[in-house]
Amino acid sequence: MTELRSQSDNTPAKILEAAYSLFSTQGYAGTSMRQIAKQSGFALGSIYNHFASKEDIFVAIIHERHPLVQLFPWFAKIEATTMDEFARIGASGMVKELETNPEFLNLLLIEMIEFKGKHAGSLLSKVQPDIVALSAKFNNFGKQIKPISPVLLIRVFVGTLISYFFTEMLLSDYINPEIKSNSLDTFIDVFLNGIKNDSNFRYTEGK
């Protein structure tokens, strides 16, 4: 039964695709329902047969395309035996994603600013199993890593990627390319070196 789907079931998907593209390049308030109608190929009134409101469309989009929702399941599936390996695979995967879709992170920024992050809790709950799996994986990497709680470690890792792409956006088409080249490697190197266990570190060896 559920496998049988008529072509018209594509309508919501088409609407979401058009809305995603518009929201992520123009923001939420900067996008009108008429633009969504035009880009999806339907009349304005038709959209309201599938979604109750403009915000309803946005909510549907972030639940399937918000960076948190996309990244954590993917991170959790990475097969790596060391933090070094994990970080480099994770970083290069995110690079590939952003080459395909440079607006990938915008949904997160837009939700944060225009909705004051009010959906963050529900999105984080959604990926909590993946966060748990990721924590377990990090724990297995063992004593090569400083005694930082796994959740905080995830936060610093994700923060490293965010800070790279963020400053990349900030500098894009302004700073000369030489400075930009290979800088992701530097970000990752600093992260890996920074969490490496060594005698000089001032954290005590608890837990």
Add this chain to the structure above:
Amino acid sequence: MTELRSQSDNTPAKILEAAYSLFSTQGYAGTSMRQIAKQSGFALGSIYNHFASKEDIFVAIIHERHPLVQLFPWFAKIEATTMDEFARIGASGMVKELETNPEFLNLLLIEMIEFKGKHAGSLLSKVQPDIVALSAKFNNFGKQIKPISPVLLIRVFVGTLISYFFTEMLLSDYINPEIKSNSLDTFIDVFLNGIKNDSNFRYTEGK
């Protein structure tokens, strides 16, 4: 002559103050000229005696309040003899700023999304002297630090602060406070440890 200013010269400042508050909490497209008029205490028509357009107001605001414009001159003035000292002073100063004004970073995000970063170049030019001064300072910190170009080092440092506050916003009022406490210290520790010179690092010792 220029010292003599009547009270009415406060009008533009009042308009900018109201607009800053509204833009940074609601975004650019999400804020109307009528809201700016109301919050500044002037009639809608009066605003156009001081600013040609809504975008004109936004441009004036970012030129005096964009995080880049605020932070770089301040960073350049920090008196520190080691990177460790610099990073901790810089981080605690930014914490204080964000406690006073939690929306401090929003202007950067809004410009990035709603204007696609089109003012970034002009803002970076404005603070270029401070970037140069900061680079010189970092060079003086000498061989305790890995051979990373000063500009890239600034980028990683700023990125570290951004990644902390960014993930802080993302997690705010969701994650339990224990995980959040002292996490800025961890971010800074990872950064400092990450850029520390040691024999294991894979960069070659050029310039």
Add this chain to the structure above:
DNA sequence: CCTACCGATCGGTAGG
């Protein structure tokens, strides 16, 4: 500096 207005566009709906 304000009142009153402009045409355009907004999110959303009725009715078929």
Add this chain to the structure above:
DNA sequence: CCTACCGATCGGTAGG
């Protein structure tokens, strides 16, 4: 699924 419409609000201006 579309046409035609609703009241509200938009950025901006004329005229005083």
